[in-house]
Amino acid sequence: MMEWLALGSIAEIPALGGRYVDTPQGQIAILRNENDEVFAVSNRCPHRGGPLSEGFVSGKTVFCPLHNWQIDLEKGEAMAPDHGCVKSFPVRVEDQQVWLGLEGVAP
Amino acid sequence: MxxxxxxxxxxxxxxxxxxxxxxxxxxxxxxxxxxxxxxxxxxxxxxxxxxxxxxxxxxxxxxxxxxxxxxxxxxxxxxxxxxxxxxxxxxxxxxxxxxxxxxxxxxxxxxxxxxxxxxAATIAPIPGNHLPGVLRYRDMSDVEQLTRSSELGGEAVVIGGGLLGLEVAHGLRARGMGVTVVHRRAWPLDKQLDARGGALLQKAMEDRGVRFLLGKESAEILGDTHVTGLRFADDSEISADVLVMTIGIKxxxxxxxxxxxxxxxxxxxxxxxxxxxxxxxxxxxxxxxxxxxxxxxxxxxxxxxxxxxxxAEYGRMRYQGSVTSTKLKVTGIELFSAGDFMGGEGYEEVTLLDGSQGIYKKVILQDNKVVGGLLYGDTSIGPWLFQLMRDGTDVSAFRDNIVFGETHLGDSGHAGENQASRLADGAEICGCNGVAKGSIVRAIREQGLFTLEKVRKCTKASASCGSCTGLVEQLLASTLGGFYDSSPQKKALCGCTDFSHQEIRDAIIQQKLLSVRQTFACLDWRHPGGCATCRPAVNYYVRTAWPAEGLDDAQSRFINERAHANIQKDGTYSVIPRIYGGVTSPAELKRIAEVAERHNVPMVKFTGGQRLDLLGVKKEDLPQIWAELGMPSGHAYGKALRTVKSCVGTEFCRFGVQDSTRLAIELERRLERMWAPHKVKLAVSGCPRNCSESTIKDFGIIGVDSGWELYVGGNGGMKVRAADLLCKVKTHEEVLEMAKAFLQMYREDAQYLERTAPWVERVGLDHIQAVVVGDRESRQQLAARMDFALSQEKDPWAEAVSGRLDIHAAPLRRVPA
CATH class of the missing domain: 3.50.50.60 (FAD/NAD(P)-binding domain)
Structure with missing residues (x-):
């Protein structure tokens, strides 16, 4: 069952950057791009576990801060020449409020 | 400007x-x-x-x-x-x-x-040499003409069995023509091969369908309106539809x-x-x-x-001739030849011949030095051999095994400059992405990579921190020999723009662009969000050009500079407070110890720069630890001034001739919080024994009896470079002014992520000396600009503790299970 968690205002997430939330499903990176689109992916780079919430966000991509792997935020996949994927989570932004969708979690 | x-x-x-x-x-x-x-x-x-x-x-x-x-x-x-x-x-x-x-x-x-x-191609002075159908192989129009001629099929005769002749023969054969190579000597490629190698090559080419007529002197090209054939000095003839002259160039x-x-x-x-x-x-x-x-x-x-x-009016380089080696560009034929490969009296030879595998190696030695060699079938040791030859290395320790290459040598011998070629195939080159030498070399060979960018793309080597770039370049150079093109193909800053570093800097200054966002918009960036390469670079250029008005964009800073701490592999951080000149006090040490104990810091370690590192700190604990330390940031995480290392100096040392600790502390206090294209390390030694290792620092100072010697552009690490002497001065004030001027020139001129060592090599020491030492006015202006830039910087830890700077230490939200 999908539960939506309120994360607060979009203003708390720096544009072209990110923050993270601690959840029972692990740390999740909440990333915001230049068009105020917000993405949520597991906060562990598939390469060496780098915190993606500290990476550079641009368009639909985040650059891992540890070794510069690029992760496609829509597919949750590392971009060539790297291989790997991260779990992505649904996000909704309504009235500047950010909501994160998690399976089976009571808010 | x-x-x-x-x-x-x-x-x-x-x-x-x-x-x-x-x-x-x-x-x-x-x-x-x-x-x-x-x-x-x-x-x-x-x-x-x-x-x-x-x-x-x-x-x-x-x-x-x-x-x-x-x-x-x-x-x-x-x-x-x-x-x-x-x-x-x-x-x-x-x-x-x-x-x-x-x-x-x-x-x-x-x-x-x-x-x-x-x-130009040499044309043999024989009758008929201007007939239509007599072609050369020199430029694009020749290739176009040869391609057109080959479309008609028929027989091609190539006069001259040198490198070009064999390559054109291979090309025309690949396009379906019958091809005969005519050569005056007894074997093809006689300028690169001995008789034995020539025979192997001839056999390999014949297997590909190319015929040879050797020891033949051409006498006349036959035909009335177009080539029909060739007559030799011995009166024999051969028919031809196309005749290509590749007897040399002039x-x-x-x-x-x-x-x-x-x-x-x-x-x-x-x-x-x-x-x-x-x-x-x-x-x-x-x-x-x-x-x-x-x-x-x-x-x-x-x-x-x-x-x-x-x-360019730098006037500081000399061309002293080149030692050359050749490779044949015929697919599937491996051939390498360099120097004197014939040998004879006064020379010694080490050879290996494996006829069944088609492998022949021959190394010519004179006085235990390699003076030439030829490799056929397996050219893998070519670059190494060539290096030995150019360096004039004494090979007596491993001469008997030389034809097997360096991997059979253990650690003995060869002290060349090329570190990368000495490494074993399994040696890791790129520490960030775990790429070994073997896979880089294989990628270069098999995928035909010619540039650093391509290697980065295909192997990831040097694509992250870039500290192994020098090694990757060496591998390119040693694998490709003279074919390596070291100039980047695209001089654009990154894939988001076509502009170069310098063009972007000029635009920021001339159009007074005050933020990353403004710069991207004004210069039509392809991706409005930029990338991990351009954002930090442009942010640095904006801040350097406009220290007061320019916006420092946290999201265009690397994580370390945004968190004001060094991120570690597990996502924790390290905290290094500033300890000026490496001189501390019992009270300060106690405080550090107490903070470390209170927060269960997993490791406390002395750094190479004479300070203390608290490792394994969670991001959310950073502001509290900074508050308890009550010390300024050491900027150990930044492209910035790191430490000013010092020795004991006259204060206590019986050899010291200058007060190195006092100068180091002064320098560090005057230069702290200085951002730069890359990290900057200083050191002050109190006497020429140089205990602070000033000669491998970006700006190194050595005390001598009469004053201070100032060194620039030194580097430790993977690519060691000894610093160059900039000048000699007498007083502390002079040292400070020179340091400021030199570092400000570096800040304004070097590309982002370019250390002082490659920068000094690129622009030349003479040029730097002219600006910093030779011209008092420009020195003072540079120092003044440095002072102004530094006056705009505040201690980031104090800012964070007081709440004026938000490093987003805590999570956005915690959800209980």
Whole structure:
């Protein structure tokens, strides 16, 4: 069952950057791009576990801060020449409020 | 402009005759050093922009398209403001009026002239040599003509069994023609191979369907309106539909000769590539230097670099001739040859012959040094052998095994400069991405990679922190030999823009761009969000140009500089407070110890820079730890001033002649919080024993009896570089001013992520000395700009503790399970 968690205002997430939330499903990176689109992916780079919430966000991509792997935020996949994927989570932004969708979690 | 000494010239005019690889490489090198110095005009008699002549063979063999060989598209000329005349033959140089004249009646005045006229194919002086169907193999039009002729099929005869002859034979055979190579000597490639190697090569080519007629002297080309055949001196004949002459090349010196420039085989030049007329330089195949002419690309590029250095008025390089090696570009045939490969009296040989595998190796030694060698079938040891030869290494320790290559040698012998070639295949080159030497070399060979960018893309090596870039470049150079093109193909900052670092910097200054966002918008960035390469660079350029008004964008800072701590592999951080000059106190040490204990810091370690590192700290604990330490940030995480290392000095040391600790503390207090293109390390030693290792620092200071010696551009780490002596001064104040001026010049001039060592090498010590030491006014201006920039910076830890700076330490939200 999908539960939506309120994360607060979009203003708390720096544009072209990110923050993270601690959840029972692990740390999740909440990333915001230049068009105020917000993405949520597991906060562990598939390469060496780098915190993606500290990476550079641009368009639909985040650059891992540890070794510069690029992760496609829509597919949750590392971009060539790297291989790997991260779990992505649904996000909704309504009235500047950010909501994160998690399976089976009571808010 | 930020450069205070940029003297306003009327722009001098540089005319380049020859639009080929040597001439344009010289122009590229020149643009790197002095992009604004000249108004440049290039004349080329071919209709194409500069293309890679080395790749004519793959084009002829149908393995590559013509367009893929273009090195500088027309846009490149336009972009750099170069006037290009293609299809325009220069017919005369008027040295009195200082202008060149073209066939079509055009004249162009010059202040400096660069001749890069190249060489032409030699045509044998035998009857019939101008018949239609007699072709050469020299440039793109020859390839086009050969390709057209091959479409009709039939028989091709190639006169000359040298490198070009075999390559053209291979190409025409690949296009389906019957091919016979006619050669005067007893075996093909006699300038690169001995009889045994020649026999192996002949067999391999014959297996590919190429026939050989050896020991044959051509006497007359037969035919009335078109080639029909060739008659030899022994009166035998062979029929031919196409005849290609590849008996050699000769430098094109006619216009130089007519202008009274001294010529022999080529245009005579000195070690600065100047001709008899000091305004006229010459590079490339048209040149004769110390009695040698060259037809390979590596020497031409070396010449181009030196000529450019002098044209740029740096005047600090000499060309001293090249040692060359050759490879044959026929698919599937591995051949390498260098130096004296024939041997004979006074020489010793080590050979290996494996006929069944088609492998032949021969190394020629003289006085236990490699003077030449040839490798056939397996050329893997070629680059190493070539290195031994160039370095003049004494090989007595491993001479018996030399044909097996260095992997069989253990650790003995060879002290070359090339660290990478000495490493075993399994050695890790790129520590970030775990890429071993073997996989890089394999990728270079198998995927035909020629540039650093391509290697990065295909293997990830050097794609992250970039600290192994030097090693990867060495691997490219040693794997490809002279074919490695070290100039980046695209000089754009990154894939988000076509502008170079310098163009972006100029725009930020001239158009007063005050933020990353503004810069991206103004310069039409392809991705409005930029990328991990351009964002930090542009943010740095904005802050350096506009220290007061420029916006420092946290999201364009690397994580370390955003969190003001060093991120570790597990996502924790390390905290290094500033300990000025490495001098601390019992009270300070107690405080650090207490903080570490209270927060259960997993590791406390002394750094290499004489301070203490608290490792394994969670991001959310950072502000609290900073508050409890009550010490300023050590900027150990930044592209910034790190430490000023010191020795004990006169205070206690019985050898000390200067008070090094006091100077180190002063320097660190005056320069702390300085952001830079890359990290900056200083050291002060109190006597020439140099215990602080000042000579491998970005700015190193050594106390001597009469004052201080100042060194710049040193580096430890993977690529060690000993610092250069900048100057000698007497007082602390002078040291401070020199340090500020040098570092400010570096801040304003170096590209983002360029350390001082490569920067000093790129711009030249002389230039830096002229600006920083030689010109009092420019020194003071630089120091003043540094002071102003530093006055705008606050201690980030204190800012964070007081709540004025938000590093987003805590999570957005915690959700209980």
């Amino acid at each position: 930020m450069n205070p000494v940029a003297v306003q010239h009327r722009k001098a005019r540089l005319v380049v005759v020859g639009n080929g690889m040597a001439g344009i490489r010289a122009v590229e090198e020149l643009l790197k050093m002095a992009p604004e110095l000249y108004e440049i005009t290039v004349f080329g008699d071919e209709p194409h922009p500069n293309y890679n002549r080395i790749l004519l063979t793959p084009v002829l063999a149908g393995e590559m398209a013509l367009e893929e060989t273009i090195l500088n598209p027309l846009d490149w000329y336009a972009e750099h403001g170069i006037t290009l005349h293609t299809g325009s033959r220069v017919t005369a140089i008027d040295r009195v009026k200082r202008q060149v004249l073209t066939e079509d009646g055009y004249s162009a005045p010059y202040d400096r002239l660069l001749l890069a006229t190249g060489a 430098p094109r010196i006619a216009i130089a000769q007519a202008a009274g420039l001294q010529c022999e085989t080529g245009i005579l030049v000195n070690d600065t590539l100047q001709t008899y007329d000091p305004r006229i330089y010459a590079v490339g195949e048209c040149v004769q230097h110390r009695g040698q002419t060259y037809g390979l690309v590596a020497p031409l590029f070396e010449q181009a670099k030196v000529a450019a250095n002098h044209l």
